[in-house]
Amino acid sequence: MRKKIKWTGKQRDKRQWIFFGCLLLAVLFTAAAGYFCGQGEGGSCFVSGYYTEPQMSARELSQYMEKQAEKEENPEIRSAGAEETDKIGTEIPQVTGWTRQDRVSFKRQDGMAEQGTLYQICGSMEVFFPEGLRGGSLPWREDEAGCVVSTALAWELYGSRDVAGNQILAQDREYCIRGIVDSDRVFLAVQAQEKDPIQNFRLRYQSSAQPVSGAETFLYQMTGNQPEAVYEGVLYAGLARILLLVPVLLLEILALLFVRDKSRSAVQPKVGRAVRAGATLLFAALLVWEAMQACSFSRDYLPSMWSDLSFYPGLIGEKAERTASLLEQQLCPAEERSLAWLWKTALCCGAGGMAAIAAIVSRAGNGRKLKLR
Secondary structure, rough: OEEEEEOOHHHHHHHHHHHHHHHHHHHHHHHHHHHHHHHHHOOOEEEEEEEEOEEEEEHHHHHHHHHHHHHOOOOOHHHHHHHHHHHHHOOEEEEEEEEEEEEEEOOOOOOOOEEEEEEEEEEOOHHHHHOOEEEEEEOOOOOOOOOEEEHHHHHHOOOOOOOOOOOOEEOOEEEEEEEOOOOOOOOEEEOOOOEEOEEEEEEOOOOOOHHHHHHHHHHHHHHOOOOOOOHHHHHEEEEEEEEHHHHHHHHEEEHHHHHHHHOOOOHHHHHHHHHHHHHHHHHHHHHHHHHHHHHOOOHOOOOOOOOOOOOHHHHHHHHHHHHHHOOOOOOOHHHHHHHHHHHHHHHHHHHHHHEEEEEHHHHHHHOEEEEOO
């Protein structure tokens, strides 16, 4: 026996409220995911190499980069080194090196102390702190007396985040706080002295389309060793875009279903069919465009031949292994923040996708007949 039962008015109202609630949550979570994805996009032009041992002194790194700058400025030297540049496959990046020391004591002038991490940086601090400062300014390269502190260190030592201009002691040297970085990690960053060892390197390119393999070649030519772990900004920014595509696609499906339903009530059937066809074509075009934007990686992520079907399984395995080795490293603050943006994007995309699916299911049952056997 089959009965046909229509939803009552209260049931329809309840399902409509559920639908609009799920839709609102999906939009809010997707918007939050888009924000976090946009924040992480700033790291796509950066590549870092992590080593277990110091590779050179700050003086040697400065001299190496000066020679590279001369090659860029001098046409004769540049043409002579064209073969070497072709092997790298990219322009000369901006390089900053650093060494990290943990459990360093930082003191105020009255003797109050706090332990944290000391970064000795050779090169541009803008590469090391690309997201800017909460207050103050970055020390210039010749400013050996200036330093940058995290907001966590500023709060622990001074009970305030507005500490620019204060004096602080680290390893029996007195520094003047120039800038404050927004971070919950207790650290202090200074310009490295000429004899200070440099262990890790961060490279910034003009375009995220530059191949990661070129950066690794550059690091090998500079240090003579391959890095134990590599941070690929373009990879994690691309993963965030792919994750964001999921809730966006589900919301677009909802919009397409809404337009198709409304078009069926058009006065003229031809108009309704034209609207449905146009909406479907627009959805397909958006899907192709969004997929291209999400998968805009460098050529390292593309096979040499499209018929090579084994390329991507091997690539995924390689990147997963690299990510695992990277997470074992003590990352610099910018890369910790970049991976945190990716994690937040993933959480919001998951929540937004689930809310969008709930809205689709709720809408499918709205006003429909329930059949019972």
